[in-house]
Amino acid sequence: MTSDEHIHGGDPERELKRFGIDAREVLDFSVNVSPLGVPAEVKAIWNELWQEIGHYPSVDGQGVVRYYQERFGLDSTRVLAGNGSTEFIYLTPRALALRKVVVINPSFHDYTRASLAVGAELISVQLETEEGFGAPSFSVLEEALADADALFVGNPNNPTSTVFPRELLLELSATFPTKWLLVDEAFVQFLDQPEAITIVQQEPPPANILIFHSLTKFFALPGLRLGAVISHPDVISRLRPLKEPWSVNRVAEKVALKLIECVDYEKKLANLIRRERPRVFDKMKKIAGFQAFQPAANFLLARWTQTADLDDFLSFMLRSGIHFRDCRNFPGLEDNFFRMAIRQGEENDRVLSLMRSCSNHYL
Secondary structure: OOOOOOOOOOOHHHHHHHHOOOOOOOEEOOOOOOOOOOOHHHHOOHHHHHHHHHOOOOOOOHHHHHHHHHHHOOOHHHEEEEOOOHHHHHHHHHHOOOOEEEEEEOOOHHHHHHHHHOOOEEEEEEOOHHHOOOOOOHHHHHHHHOOOOEEEEEOOOOOOOOOOOHHHHHHHHHHOOOOEEEEEOOOHHHOOOHHHOOOOOOOOOOOOEEEEEEOOOOOOOOOOOOEEEEOOHHHHHHHHHHOOOOOOOHHHHHHHHHHOOOHHHHHHHHHHHHHHHHHHHHHHHOOOOEEEOOOOOOEEEEEEOOOOOHHHHHHHHHHOOEEOEEOOOOOOOOOOEEEEEOOOHHHHHHHHHHHHHHHHHOO
């Protein structure tokens, strides 16, 4: 297992090579994108989109801004569009000149990398295995933030699926009005009740909260890079001059406009995840050799306990055409943790069956 912290899911070829396994078709459970695939509304115009390549996009991604106006009722002054939400995870620490940042561990590595890139000192708040990676209390976060400029938090958190109650974040915002809350809501649309957690439509918008929002996960468009940062108009005005122009390409802009029409897709996906997430979790808990943790989003964190080496499990599954996210490069997850996406029912059943076979193999 490499120690490189900038490893992401979605690269089964790397793992096939690492294990010396011949190339084969792989069902990728390492990426947390919609199992429904690209929406039909986008597929319907795909043959027309090549014509857009010959035209410049808008300087500031107006097609993406329009999506947030129409879908969430946001004023355009509250939205800055970008090349996926990750663009803003890196822009924000630089634009706000952060010097000391609280980071939840384990969490998405780019919060740490973006903070270190501007020379910021890190304060770590560790989620505990014994507590099921539940959200820290207000007092824990209050103590950490008292000596910092900002808090980075994924809501829900990747890879633990931890949900931070909206009231908790709003209380922190009110308690520390001069400090920044940087909230990554890339997976919030996969929650059972996203409207109860998201701060995107909070009125009035808190002046010290920035929300990073992604369209690539929920609509299975990771190759296009679509996202935004949403905040108070004064904050967006502060970020806008520091953001590189032309970062949203013309095709992405046109696709964003079609996503406004994907109401049926959203309902179908929400129902699928709502049905499959508890079913997979309940069945997995009954398979020997695995410790599964309560999921809230469209992915599940688990630990392999049948042998001392996670590679035994990962290689068995990869030879069977299934790829998981090795989580041992996350601080606190070194002890055989892995992450799996929630996919279609038949795909999930296939994986659960193979997991039983793997467990039996190592009895």
